[in-house]
Amino acid sequence: MATISAPSAPAPSYPAQVTGMDILARALKMVGIDTMYGLVGIPVTDFSYIAQSRGIRFVGFRHEQQAGMAAATHGYLTGKPAVLLTVSSLGFLNGLTATTNATVNCYPMIQISGSSVREPIDLDQGTYEGLDQLNAAKPFVKAAYRVNKPEDIPTAVVRAYRAAVSGRPGGVYLDVTTPCLGAIMNATDADKLFYEPVDLCPSAPPAPEAVKRAAALIASAKKPAILIGKGAAYARVEDQLKILVETTGIPYFPMSMAKGVLPDDGPLSALACRSTIMEEADVVVLVGARLNWLLSRGHGKWSADTKFVQLDIQPTEIDCNRPIAAPVVGDLNSSLNALLAELPQYKMNMDPAWVPSLQAQTKTKNAKFAARLAANAAAQPMDHWTALGAIKPVLEANPDVILVNEGANTLDDTRDAINMSLPRHRVDCATWAIMGMGMGSAIGAAVATGKSVVAVEGDSAFGFSGMDFSTICRFKLPVTVVIFNNGGIYNGVGVNLSGNGDPAPTTLDVKARYDKLGEAFGATSYYVTTPQELADALKEAIASKAPAMIDVQLAADSGKESGHIGYLNPEALEHITV
Numbered sequence: 060m061a062t063i064s065a066p067s068a069p070a071p072s073y074p075a076q077v078t079g080m081d082i083l084a085r086a087l088k089m090v091g092i093d094t095m096y097g098l099v100g101i102p103v104t105d106f107s108y109i110a111q112s113r114g115i116r117f118v119g120f121r122h123e124q125q126a127g128m129a130a131a132t133h134g135y136l137t138g139k140p141a142v143l144l145t146v147s148s149l150g151f152l153n154g155l156t157a158t159t160n161a162t163v164n165c166y167p168m169i170q171i172s173g174s175s176v177r178e179p180i181d182l183d184q185g186t187y188e189g190l191d192q193l194n195a196a197k198p199f200v201k202a203a204y205r206v207n208k209p210e211d212i213p214t215a216v217v218r219a220y221r222a223a224v225s226g227r228p229g230g231v232y233l234d235v236t237t238p239c240l241g242a243i244m245n246a247t248d249a250d251k252l253f254y255e256p257v258d259l260c261p262s263a264p265p266a267p268e269a270v271k272r273a274a275a276l277i278a279s280a281k282k283p284a285i286l287i288g289k290g291a292a293y294a295r296v297e298d299q300l301k302i303l304v305e306t307t308g309i310p311y312f313p314m315s316m317a318k319g320v321l322p323d324d325g326p327l328s329a330l331a332c333r334s335t336i337m338e339e340a341d342v343v344v345l346v347g348a349r350l351n352w353l354l355s356r357g358h359g360k361w362s363a364d365t366k367f368v369q370l371d372i373q374p375t376e377i378d379c380n381r382p383i384a385a386p387v388v389g390d391l392n393s394s395l396n397a398l399l400a401e402l403p404q405y406k407m408n409m410d411p412a413w414v415p416s417l418q419a420q421t422k423t424k425n426a427k428f429a430a431r432l433a434a435n436a437a438a439q440p441m442d443h444w445t446a447l448g449a450i451k452p453v454l455e456a457n458p459d460v461i462l463v464n465e466g467a468n469t470l471d472d473t474r475d476a477i478n479m480s481l482p483r484h485r486v487d488c489a490t491w492a493i494m495g496m497g498m499g500s501a502i503g504a505a506v507a508t509g510k511s512v513v514a515v516e517g518d519s520a521f522g523f524s525g526m527d528f529s530t531i532c533r534f535k536l537p538v539t540v541v542i543f544n545n546g547g548i549y550n551g552v553g554v555n556l557s558g559n560g561d562p563a564p565t566t567l568d569v570k571a572r573y574d575k576l577g578e579a580f581g582a583t584s585y586y587v588t589t590p591q592e593l594a595d596a597l598k599e600a601i602a603s604k605a606p607a608m609i610d611v612q613l614a615a616d617s618g619k620e621s622g623h624i625g626y627l628n629p630e631a632l633e634h635i636t637v
């Protein structure tokens with residue numbers, strides 16, 4: 060029997076299609092974003108694969124907050140925002156803490172979070188991981204946008220980027236709904252959506268009369284000082300600052316993360332003379348530093364007569380806490396160039412005794428500090444100063460290692476002990492004085508710069524981010540984590556006044572072996588009890604350019620409550636009767 064075959068029909072042809080996720084990855088690449096830190100799940104998993112396949116580096120974390128700290132540090136160190144990718148609801152909220160912290164610190168970053176379908180959220184009907192994330196984010200970030208349609212993605216990404224880097228940098232939130240991520244478009248239509256944005260971070264030169272006013276005030280000063288903040292480190296104006304200091308002879312004082320913008324041990328460094336500057340300087344030039352709590356109250360008191368020149372990009376920062384005699388509003392690069400061009404037209408009036416008096420004071424203070432380290436050099440078990448005496452020469456011999464630092468005593472004492480000589484090589488808990496940035500910032504610093512990183516962590520501080528040590532190992536990053544273990548928050552000698560046998564609120568684990576945690580993830584790990592062992596381990600770990608963990612055994616009674624900011628802690632314990 061003859062079979063009748065159906066006439067062969069041509070295969071149907073459909074136009075090539077792309078999803079919202081393709082468009083998002085392409086839009087991010089278009090603005091130059093090359094790194095994404097995050098923790099995936101519904102609805103962003105496929106997006107992470109697509110972005111990775113398109114050449115955006117994806118660094119997967121164990122906690123969103125740390126991924127966010129990494130993105131923030133990446134933005135601070137490179138000036139180019141990285142993306143923090145989070146899932147909806149809790150993942151979004153965990154990441155938002157880091158985006159908020161970035162905003163407080165003026166670091167650019169973009170948090171992109173998947174979010175649920177709009178309708179059940181707007182009608183409050185209850186849906187998978189349902190949360191009105193856009194409105195939750197708004198009060199905490201510099202800018203927040205939601206994108207509902209794939210056609211809007213390229214515009215949304217450009218807006219988010221501009222918001223993150225322009226003016227005062229900060230954290231930006233971009234909410235991308237599940238339907239938008241999964242939406243399908245014809246590829247040819249999608250192609251038409253993309254454009255090369257022009258001048259993503261425009262310069263903002265200051266007004267010439269503001270520069271003249273500032274130059275005249277600086278030139279009139281008898282006892283001037285330049286106060287350098289992390290805004291100057293971010294703006295990469297170390298070359299202009301060097302010229303400013305060398306041509307005027309004005310001494311400088313760096314804020315914590317501005318250490319190294321100019322060398323801490325340079326001849327005009329007044330690092331050890333903070334209180335003298337606050338009490339005696341007649342004109343202080345603030346370069347990318349805010350007159351916030353870190354420069355007032357328990358941190359010293361300015362003389363009522365001190366006049367300020369303030370170079371900042373944010374107009375509302377001016378007169379924020381103190382009247383500013385000469386505001387220079389503009390980007391630091393433009394402002395310093397303008398000031399350097401203007402100053403030669405003025406005659407400086409500096410008191411010839413000012414710099415020598417600061418230098419003499421520096422010498423005395425440095426000798427005192429060295430004596431303190433020497434006096435503790437043999438303490439057994441070690442205290443913070445014993446350990447820092449061992450670390451100091453190793454880190455100072457490796458100036459290109461980025462130092463990440465958090466804790467209470469561990470933060471304050473490390474900042475005081477370790478001199479920095481290169482800009483953007485110190486990353487710490489910054490303006491909010493938070494805990495829980497260590498592993499994320501170390502990872503962000505290593506990924507963004509390719510440099511070696513040493514994170515000096517209090518044991519309590521490490522606890523907030525410790526699990527992301529595994530991320531350091533998985534990505535084989537050249538990061539050494541040094542844990543100062545005194546077994547507690549502040550120290551390990553807290554007493555439970557109830558006598559019920561529970562640990563005191565500040566008590567942690569003085570006998571914990573953090574080196575075993577390092578071993579668990581394949582890092583070279585050390586447990587050290589003497590300064591020599593510590594110095595040897597740190598040298599070896601830095602040289603290895605591989606993940607390393609050093610558990611430094613300190614005495615439980617090393618360290619005091621709240622470190623250097625005990626004055627902020629209301630004291631009530633002595634009034635307690637049990």
Ligand code: ADP
Binds near residue numbers: 353391
């Ligand atoms: P620190 O904690 O080191 O004192 P702050 O974070 O308090 O520094 O201050 C940094 C300041 O630098 C902020 O007021 C911010 O507006 C400013 N800033 C950041 N980037 C720039 C820039 N490119 N040009 C001018 N000012 C900047």
Ligand code: MG
Binds near residue numbers: 550
């Ligand atoms: Mg501790």
